[in-house]
Amino acid sequence: MNEALITTLLVVALFLLLGSGVWIGLALAGVAWIGMELFSSRPAGDAMAVTIWGSASSWTLTALPLFVWMGEILFRTRLSEDMFRGLAPWLERIPGRLLHTNIIGCTIFAAVSGSSAATCATIGKMTLPELKRRGYPEDITIGTLAGAGTLGLLIPPSIIMIVYGVTADVSIAQLFIAGVLPGVLLATLFSGYIVIWALVHPDAIPKIVERTTLLQKLHASRHLLPVIMLIALVLGSIYVGVATATEAAAFGVLGALLLSWTQGSLNRATLFSSLMGATSLYCMIALILSGAAFLTLAMGYIGLPRHLAEWIGGLGLSPFVLIIALTGFYTVLGCFLDGISMVVLTMGVILPTVEKAGIDLLWFGVFIVLVVEMAQITPPVGFNLFVLQGMTGKQITWIARHTVPMFLLMAAAVLLIWFVPDIITFLPRQMKIG
Amino acid sequence: MRHTLDRLYNAAGVLAALFLVGTLLMVVLGVTGRLLHFHVPGTDSYAGYCMAAAGFLALAYTLQRGEHIRVTLLIEHLGPGVCRALELWSLGVATVLSGAFAYYSIRLSFQSWDFNDISTGNDATPLWLPQLSMAFGVTILFIAFVDNFVGELKGQRIRKAPAEAMHNE
Numbered sequence: 001m002n003e004a005l006i007t008t009l010l011v012v013a014l015f016l017l018l019g020s021g022v023w024i025g026l027a028l029a030g031v032a033w034i035g036m037e038l039f040s041s042r043p044a045g046d047a048m049a050v051t052i053w054g055s056a057s058s059w060t061l062t063a064l065p066l067f068v069w070m071g072e073i074l075f076r077t078r079l080s081e082d083m084f085r086g087l088a089p090w091l092e093r094i095p096g097r098l099l100h101t102n103i104i105g106c107t108i109f110a111a112v113s114g115s116s117a118a119t120c121a122t123i124g125k126m127t128l129p130e131l132k133r134r135g136y137p138e139d140i141t142i143g144t145l146a147g148a149g150t151l152g153l154l155i156p157p158s159i160i161m162i163v164y165g166v167t168a169d170v171s172i173a174q175l176f177i178a179g180v181l182p183g184v185l186l187a188t189l190f191s192g193y194i195v196i197w198a199l200v201h202p203d204a205i206p207k208i209v210e211r212t213t214l215l216q217k218l219h220a221s222r223h224l225l226p227v228i229m230l231i232a233l234v235l236g237s238i239y240v241g242v243a244t245a246t247e248a249a250a251f252g253v254l255g256a257l258l259l260s261w262t263q264g265s266l267n268r269a270t271l272f273s274s275l276m277g278a279t280s281l282y283c284m285i286a287l288i289l290s291g292a293a294f295l296t297l298a299m300g301y302i303g304l305p306r307h308l309a310e311w312i313g314g315l316g317l318s319p320f321v322l323i324i325a326l327t328g329f330y331t332v333l334g335c336f337l338d339g340i341s342m343v344v345l346t347m348g349v350i351l352p353t354v355e356k357a358g359i360d361l362l363w364f365g366v367f368i369v370l371v372v373e374m375a376q377i378t379p380p381v382g383f384n385l386f387v388l389q390g391m392t393g394k395q396i397t398w399i400a401r402h403t404v405p406m407f408l409l410m411a412a413a414v415l416l417i418w419f420v421p422d423i424i425t426f427l428p429r430q431m432k433i434g
Numbered sequence: 435m436r437h438t439l440d441r442l443y444n445a446a447g448v449l450a451a452l453f454l455v456g457t458l459l460m461v462v463l464g465v466t467g468r469l470l471h472f473h474v475p476g477t478d479s480y481a482g483y484c485m486a487a488a489g490f491l492a493l494a495y496t497l498q499r500g501e502h503i504r505v506t507l508l509i510e511h512l513g514p515g516v517c518r519a520l521e522l523w524s525l526g527v528a529t530v531l532s533g534a535f536a537y538y539s540i541r542l543s544f545q546s547w548d549f550n551d552i553s554t555g556n557d558a559t560p561l562w563l564p565q566l567s568m569a570f571g572v573t574i575l576f577i578a579f580v581d582n583f584v585g586e587l588k589g590q591r592i593r594k595a596p597a598e599a600m601h602n603e
Contacts, residue, residue, distance in 0.1 A: 017527065018505050019505055019507070019508055020508065020520055020523055020524055021504050021505060021506060021508060021509045021520055021521070021523075021524040022504065022524040022527050022528060023497075023502045023503070023504045023524070023528055024502075024503050024504060024505070025502070026527070026528050026531045026532065027527075029531055029535065030527065030531050033531075033534075045534060045537070045538035045541070046538060046541065046542070048535065048538055049535075049538040049539050049541065049542035049568075050542060052535075052568070053486070053539075053542060053565060053568055056485070056486040056489055056490065056568070057479075057482040057483055057485065057486035057564065058482055059478045059479070059481065059482045061482075061485065062457055062461060062481045062482060062485050065454055065457060065485055065488060065489075066457065066458060066461065069454060069458070243465070246461055246481070247461060247464070247465050249461075250458055250461040250462050250465065251465075253458055254462070275451045275454065275455070276447065276448075276451055278451075278454060279447065279450050279451040279454050279488055279492045279495075279496075280447070280492055280495060280496040280499050280501050281501065282454070282488060282489060282492070283450065283488070283489050283492035283493055283495070283496040283501075283502075284496055284501050284502050284503060286489030286490075287489075287493065287496075287502060288503065290489075336505060336507065337505070338503055341503065380507060381505075381507065
């Protein structure tokens, strides 16, 4: 048998294992095992144990469980209520008024949370009932929330950026800072869409109930202070270079605990449930990462990444066509896989191709996160859709239909970062340390 | 028996959570040391070991909570008979793989002890000690998969939909 045939068989085996419901991390390890047996004389079992141990205990990864824990603490506070109270008075005069709480709320919360589904759930648990009570149309409320929730991935801290940074050996601190401007850009696009939508449908937005004075607005803003201080602590410490991503995550956990304590929502029960929730969530990710680490090792022996890079290099595609093709590829893959699995599964194979095409790996990291965001809102497997289905009881197809405009805006953002790469690379260049 | 197994999974889960707190403490200790100019050697490595222990020891606990991700697209849309067969197949595969993983994890820890393997970092820890967390954690995961496989075979297994698992990623 030649190598191409065996490689094809391995890919088929992978999809069979995944599709039949074998736990993703184990499926990756299983395929890696077969690959090792076929392509190398190194004992597969021992190689697996050493590789997985090395990746599971590496210092760079320690930011991940800490950011997960921070998110779990904040999920159990009154942070989203406070943010709604602080934001709402400022949005009276903008077309689409309180609909913007979805976007701005998610943008702010994304800056303290590493995950998209958590952002969506935390902001939604406040804005969905409030907007419904005030008579805002449900379709646009849910659609914009689904889209804006994905900002949790792009705006740092970001779990998926840590995963990418560890896999691709790119500085996590730089990735974090690189995500800021694209995140703000995307939020602006979403808000712009709401403004235009509101101008086209002037009757759909409920009338203003009460007007507030500037003084009242400023007074209401005090509710935003805790979250802003937390953002300054986490992102500020990374940006000015006093802390690594891991240290910033530790500050974040302590800050979140402090915030929860001052709000009075910290007690033995919430502390315990946040800790157990974070542990099992981290463990879920760790199992996938373990399988992926072993698969990446096996890929090295199989030579698939090198062959793919040579093959695609031989096609003479321009980098732009390559990026468009990858966008399509990930969007399709995202219909079946979650974001983290998607990144760890493909990085070991695709990175050599990307590097060979002369694409900057920092830029590519933000690109990947943006594409994974799009995958978060495409059915049948889209985590934000699942979250919103659980929260609203609507059909997943209904939610997905009303999220289409957000999906298109994200696609537009991909084009924008391609033509203006400075959106990504400007801030990291200003950082104090590399 | 049921009771004992559940207690084993939960105890390992709680121990994992303590190691997560340990990860935090190690990172905080490292930062404090740098700011206040005292040096505790090896906090970085210890944080890594704690994180590994948190991940491995929680494996079975997380499985029982239904939070390990799998593609359920097919399983959900097929008839009960096919669904059961698929469930047995994926549990079987998982049992074999976790069994092999457990065996080689124990072997790794034993070899580190046998060859007196010391960490190359400035913590100079004998590596078999932190590696025990992987050996124990994966072994408990293997036990949990055997447990689930037997339960599915007898028709007693309760399939858990990941209710809270959704606020991840």
